[in-house]
Amino acid sequence: MTRKKKTQKDEETQGFRINWRIVLPLIILAVGFFIGSYIYTNNTEGAQLVKDYYKAISDKDYSKAYSMCSTDMSEADFTSRLKNIYEGIEASKISAVIISNNVANESNNTEETNNTASNNNNSVTFKMSMETPAGNISFQKTVDITSDNKLVWDESLIYPSFQSIRKY
Numbered sequence: 001m002t003r004k005k006k007t008q009k010d011e012e013t014q015g016f017r018i019n020w021r022i023v024l025p026l027i028i029l030a031v032g033f034f035i036g037s038y039i040y041t042n043n044t045e046g047a048q049l050v051k052d053y054y055k056a057i058s059d060k061d062y063s064k065a066y067s068m069c070s071t072d073m074s075e076a077d078f079t080s081r082l083k084n085i086y087e088g089i090e091a092s093k094i095s096a097v098i099i100s101n102n103v104a105n106e107s108n109n110t111e112e113t114n115n116t117a118s119n120n121n122n123s124v125t126f127k128m129s130m131e132t133p134a135g136n137i138s139f140q141k142t143v144d145i146t147s148d149n150k151l152v153w154d155e156s157l158i159y160p161s162f163q164s165i166r167k168y
Contacts, residue, residue: 100124143157
C-alpha cells in the first residue's frame with residue numbers, strides 16, 4: 001500500500017478552521033440588524049403615510065390623497081389638479097419606496113406651535129416611480145410630515161421641478 005505523503009500545503013489548509021461558535025452569532029446579529037432597520041424604515045407612521053398617499057394616487061382616489069395632505073388648496077382644486085396631471089400623462093404603476101425616516105424626538109418646548117413640519121422636524125425620504133407612455137419616471141424626494149401626521153404638500157410631490165402656474 002502506498003501512502004500519500006502529507007505536503008506542507010495540506011497541513012496549512014487543515015489548520016484553518018472556522019470557529020462557528022463565534023461566526024454564527026455574528027451572522028445572526030448582522031441579519032437581525034438589517035431586518036430591524038428595514039422594518040423600522042418602512043413601518044413608521046410617516047413612511048406609511050407616503051405609501052398610502054401614492055397608493056391613493058395610483059387608485060385615482062384624489063380625495064383620499066387630499067385628506068392626507070396639509071395644503072392651502074381647496075379639495076376641489078387639489079383633486080382636479082392631480083386628476084388632470086396624472087390622468088393626462090396616463091400614469092400607471094405609481095409607487096413609493098421608502099429610503100429613510102427622520103423622526104424627531106419630543107421636544108420640551110412649551111411655546112404654542114402650529115402643525116407645520118418646521119416645528120415637528122419629521123420627514124421621510126422616498127423614491128417615487130411611475131410608468132407613462134413616454135417612459136418610466138422616477139425621482140427621489142424628502143417630504144415633511146406635520147405633527148398631526150399629514151404630508152406638507154407642494155407641487156414637487158408630483159415632480160420635483162414642477163412649478164405651480166396657478167395662484168390659489
